[in-house]
Amino acid sequence: MERSPDYDVIVAGAGPAGIAVAARLVQKGRGQRILVLDRYHFPRDKPCGGALTGHMRPVMKTLDLAIRVDHVPCPDAVVRCGSFERRVQMGQSVDVIRREDFDADLVAQAREAGVTVLEGEGLVSYERDEEGVRVKTSAKRELRAKVLVGADGAASRVRKQILNNAKETPHRLFVAELNVPAPRGLETSMVYDFGLMSRGLCGYVWLFPAPDNRLNVGLMHYPNRKKSLSGRELTALLAEGVRPYGVELPAKGVRGWPVWGYHPDAKISEPRVVTVGDAAGIDGLTGEGIAVAMEQAVVAGDCIEEALESGNVAFATYRKKIRRATVGRELALDRWLAKLLYGSGRWRDWLALVLLDEKVLEMYARRVDGTEVLADQKLRLYGALCRHSLVRGRRLRKLAEHMS
Template sequence: MSQHGREQHWDLVVVGAGPAGSAAALGALHQRPGSKVLLLDRADFPRDKVCGDGVAPHALDVLETVGVTGLLDDWPVAPRLRISVVGAPGVPVVEEAMSRPAQVVPRAVLDERLVRAAVERGAVLRRARVRDVLQDGAGVGVVLSDGEVVRGRIAVGADGAHSEVRRALGPAVVPPQRRGTTAIAVRAYAPVLPQHEGVQVLAFSEDTDRPSYAWSFPVGDGRANVGFGQLVDSRSSAGTAPTRARLLERLEELLPGTTAGAEQVAGHPLPLSTGRSGVWSVGRVLLAGDAASLVNPVTGEGIYYAVLSGVLAGRAALGGGRYDRMLGEALVGHLRHTDLAARLVRSDRLLHAALRASARDTGVFDDVADIGLARGRLTSRVVRGMGRALLAG
């Protein structure tokens, strides 16, 4: 038997070693220490990944449940959040300190630390490209690009928006572009503007399909993660994806100066979550993170969902419960609220009311932020605040 375990039968094979995949390995090894867990990824770590890089503290809370603590203790927080609607007279620019500050951590750093934590707990990391996934009575065969078949009792597909694992499952899993809407975003790193230092900035537009916005998130090393994401309705014949150049133009229009000196410019699709329960497992194969279309439809945030779904998938794979049930209990209520919120922000009137209510009440602001970052809901406080703002005009 080779050092790669070509003839070894694994308890769990995880395809994709990003936050969802590494979290799945961590969840499995916490559920059953000493288990044989294989992590497959087509890239070496550290490696870049297109993302807004925002890490909500809620994701770190989930990691603590599987014994991973202090992962980002050396990384600065971005304590404030600023939200505006560019070109909307009379609508306030809302800026407050977040009740639980988030961090902006490049994926090259975050993913490498998560992979290292999984390997330190016993996972085996191997570079390989997956071509197919086959199920039979004995388990799952993960077919690699060179024809080798890696055998596992259970497999987790955590291989992103273009998931080969999801594709291999066929019609049992509805592709996200057929279930609703998709977004596309461009991201770059650029010198942080002085007025954006320490502030996560979101700028909505009056004349763009929403939910969509420009952003500038300070990394803490003199740079900012900057970008623009736009909704593309795949059910519409007009839903043609904008070019990377056009997305950068929109970023500069909404946040002037942010593209100066931009580097590492890259685009990426976002399979947005809907308000319906998803198909997250088929037989012995579970899907997590972007592969399961777990992306916040208001903000495009996905790291919290990736970590949560990954941990639950790993636990379920090694006897910790039924994955669909656990994930549904954790997220479906929240996803219904984010789906509603995504519909609300398409209305100028309702978006403006939400910002006016947030400017008047920090509690409303915190609830609104939590909808976009983690597990928040449209609370009665948010609804009452928006109602008062609407009545006040």
């Protein structure tokens, strides 16, 4: 005889995405009917820059979650490239947290709201049938649910199963948390440095001031088959990128991590199964994914509730719903911008536009601080392109001077 499902929803992964889906389902009155499981025990390690963009506070408020851990509010960002430097004010501060603390507190908040979170037990595989999803766990148990959420991060097993193990080229993010304070004058500023693009980096180096007087440094490298760089080369580039700030990268402690960029046409669900967060794709331009995960989770939670209510668990429109939500529109635009800036082979041209057109940096700052939706600013972006075509040569010469 068929066993009835143990849960309405099993969420694999208790990172920001998984906890946010759980929080949304709590709001729908399903707190007692969901199980969140994570392969690790919290506080668990998570390589990350820890910058919570301006979208974070509103989405957390929507989900009845709060930032309760130590954080460094950054009211501005410094954008650099060679001798070029510009300080951009944020409409609302970007908060830098330490992921170990932040994620553990999110788990605590979910528990306080009545959610069962199981630590140290991961999803190994799943099978779907008419009745639901059977989840096999690392504790050799089989759990049943009506719906499974793959919130299991960049190395998501759920994503792999949905995509049938299709081969993909990841973005690569390298990070080190240093036990030194932020450089003088940058104690509450986020630094984005594009100078290493002239040395083959398809991305940028960051320096973020972290709680407890620490400094978080890292880089993002866009997947570019023509400029394939090894982990060793990327680590060396990171060391080179932070040196001008008086920061020495230790020989050990730099960690690399592959992540998948959001693609609006990629499959992110199948009947009874949806993916959220890194499992569904991060922001291709910045590598940002924490607020993204939570914003996707709101859409996912609503779709799951609708599916459970109606009994139609096909999730046939989930991809479109994510794509049409503000988060999906911003991700799709950033994917396109990333392709131009990092992947087109014309990075000088695009970088000259981004850095030397004051309005473009301002517009992007409003997107990061969450006060404007960049995808709604297409006319202004188009205006910037037109302006650029008129002064392109002059800007390229200026950029070359800055980078020499």
